[in-house]
Amino acid sequence: MAKQKNVLPGFNLSLGFTIFYLSLIVLIPLSAAFIKTTELSFSEFWHIVTAPRVVASYKLTFGASLIAALINAVFGLLTAWVLVRYTFTGKKFIDALVDLPFALPTAVAGIALTAVYAGNGWIGSWLEPQGIKVAFTPTGVMVALTFIGLPFVVRTVQPVLEDLEAETEEAAASLGANRWQTFTKIIFPAIWPALLTGFALAFARAIGEYGSVIFIAGNMPMVSEITPLLIITKLEQYDYVGATAVAVVMLIISFMLLFAINGLQWWTNRNARSAH
C-alpha cells in the first residue's frame, strides 16, 4: 500500500507540545519517585516495603478493592441490564445518577458514607443490632470502594448490551433455548470482555483511592489502614524515602493494571468489530 501524504498542517507543533506537556506534568515528576528510591540499597528498599504494617496495608487495600470490584461486577451488570432492557419510572434520572461517584468529590462521599453507615446512621443503626459493624472497620473500606467503583462496570457494559442485536436471541429462542440458556450461551459471552474491563477499571481505581476511605475506615494500623494513607503518614513523619518506596510498589502494580486494561479494551473492540 502506497503511503499517502498527509497535507494537514500542525503535526510538529501539536505533537511537540503534547510530548513537552506530558513530560513536564507527568513523566518527569513520576520519574522523580523512581529516582528517589535509588537512594536506598535493594535490601533497604525490600525491608521498607515488606514491613509488617506495610504488608497489612497491602492486604487490606488489595483485598477490599477486589471484593468491591466483584460486588460492582455483579450489581453493575445487573444495573446495566435493567437500564437497557426494562422500562420503569425514573429510569432516565437513575441512569444519570449512576455517574455520581465520578462527579462527587471523594471527601464528600467519605463523610456521607460514614454518616450513613455509622452506628447511629440511617443504615448503620439498622445493621448494628444484627451484629454487622460497617463504619470504622475493614467492611467500611469495602463499602467506600464499592461506591467509588460503581459507575465503571455499568458504563462499560451498557453500550455493549445496547448494541446486541435481537436476531441472535430470537434465533436461540426459535432453536428451543430457554431464557437462561440464551443469557449464558449468547448474551454473556458477548458482554464478557466489557464486564472484565469494567471490573479491572473499578479495581484499579479502588487501589489508589484515598479521600472516601479515610473517613469511614477508622485507620487503625495493621487493621484498617490503607496503603495510600500509610504513604501520607510516612510523609507527615518526614520519612520521604520510606513513603516513596511504598509509592513505587503501588505505581508498578498500577502500571501493570493499566497495560492489562488497555489489552482488554483492545480485545473488547476487536470482539465488537468481528461481531458486525
Place this chain on the structure above:
Amino acid sequence: MSVITTSQYTSYHNKVARSRATSEPAWVRYLLIFTALSFLTLFLFVPLAAVFTEALRKGFGTYVTALLDPDALSAIKLTFVAAIIAVPLNLVFGVAAAWAIAKFEFKGKSILITLIDLPFAVSPVIAGLIYVLIFGLQGWFGSSLVDNDIKVIFALPGIVLATVFVTFPFVARELIPLMQAQGKDEEEAGLVLGASGWQILWRITLPNVKWGLLYGVILTNARAMGEFGAVSVVSGHIRGMTNTLPLHVEILYNEYNYAAAFAVASLLALLALVTLALKTFVEWKAASNASYNESVVQ
C-alpha cells in the same frame, strides 16, 4: 388507512418478538429491577440524601453561617482559582494531543495514548508525593526555590500542579475518539479552499467536536474542584490560605463540627449534581445533532 409500512411492521414485529422469545417473565423483571434499585439506594441515593439532611440538621441559620465563614469563603475562592488555571491548561493540551493523534499517523502512537492515561492509574496521594519530591524543601529544586523565595509546595502553584495532574487525561480522552471518527476530509477540503491551519481548527475541527469538548471541560472542572488526596499532600492545610473546599470539609469534620462540614460538602454535592445535569444535556444535544446529520445525509 389499512396499509402498514415496512418500518411499522418491523417495529411491531420487534415488539412482539421481544415480549415473547427474548424477554423474561414479569416476576423476573420486577425482581431484577428491585435488586438493582436496592443496590443503588444503599450505595448511592441514601449517602447523597444524607449530605443535605446532615447539612440542614441544625437549621438553615447554621447552614448559612458555615458557608459565610471567612475560612469557607477563602476556600471557595482558592478552589475556583485553581480550577480556572488548571482547566484551560488541560483543555489546550487535550486539543493539541487529539489533533496529533487523530489526524496523523506516527510511530509510537499507542504508547503515547497509554502514557496520556497514566494519571488515571496513579493514586492521588502519589500524584501529590511526586511534586513534593521535586519542589519540596528536600526536593530537586528545594534549595534554589528557597533562595529565590518562591513557594510551590504548601502554596497555590503546588495545588494547581496537583490538580493539573489528576485531571490531565479528561479532555484528550473525550476528543481523541471523536476526532478519529470524524476523519479529516472536511479539514482537507478547508485546506484546498485556502484556509490556514488555525482557521481549520477554529472553523471546522472545534465546531465539529464542540459537545465532546464541553463534556471534557465539565468533567475536568468537576474533578479539579473536588480533588482531595493529591491536593491534601501538597497544600499543608493552612486555614484561610491553602485550604480548598474539600480540605475545608475534612478540617471541619475532624473538629467534630459536623453541621458545618456537611454544609460545605453540600456545596460540592450541588456542583456534582449540576455536572451530571450538564452531562446529560450535552449527551442529549450530541445525540440529536448526530441524528440530524444522519437525516441530512439521507
